[in-house]
Amino acid sequence: MLAKEAVQDERPCCAFSRRVEFVQRQQRGKRCKRYHLEFTTADPYWRITVKGYWIILGTDVTDQAAQQEYGRLWAPIGEKYGATVRVLDPEVLVESRSSRRVLAVEFPSYEQAKACYKDPAYTHAKEFALRASQRELIIIEGDLA
Structure with a gap:
């Protein structure tokens, strides 16, 4: 309804x-x-308005310089879209082969989560994230509470 x-x-x-x-x-x-x-x-x-999330599964960081640059570039982007990053306990990975890190990035809405991913500034920052480690990112809507 x-x-x-x-x-x-x-x-x-x-x-x-x-x-x-x-x-x-x-x-x-x-x-x-x-x-x-x-x-x-x-x-x-x-x-x-339904919250949006990025769920990121990543391996250990192999390039610290790229990870630091990604963090520097991510800060203003995350602020622009009202994102909050939560580092989850890796023990939630029940059947993982290579992932060692789990992050949940919360956005005020699902639309903002999608818009942030498509933002040209994030596209540039993403290059450093992918250089720093291997990862998988999914965008979902809901409330993880």
């Missing part, structure tokens, strides 16, 4: 629509962290 329909529905038919109605009672402009909903004054309906 779309959020727009959930707001108009008189009898909530699911937990999501009940949550929309509950959060709707709060002041305009506030955000519901659980469902990433925002009620705006311009649009009388809820807008759903």
Whole structure:
């Protein structure tokens, strides 16, 4: 059910629509962290934003200079897109052959995660990341909480 329909529905038919109605009672402009909903004054309906993530599986760093350059170039790019990097415990790699590092890069929305990857500045920075180690990157949407 779309959020727009959930707001108009008189009898909530699911937990999501009940949550929309509950959060709707709060002041305009506030955000519901659980469902990433925002009620705006311009649009009388809820807008759903789903977080986006890069999940990066990488080998050990073999070129420290390239890794440092990537880190230097990544900082302003990550800030521009509101990215937060989380280094995960390598023990989450249950069936890994070569990966030794796991990172989750969180973005405010899935669209921002995709846009960041396509950004020309990131394309340049990515060259250094690929020189520093072998890695695999996937872009997903959801909430890893």
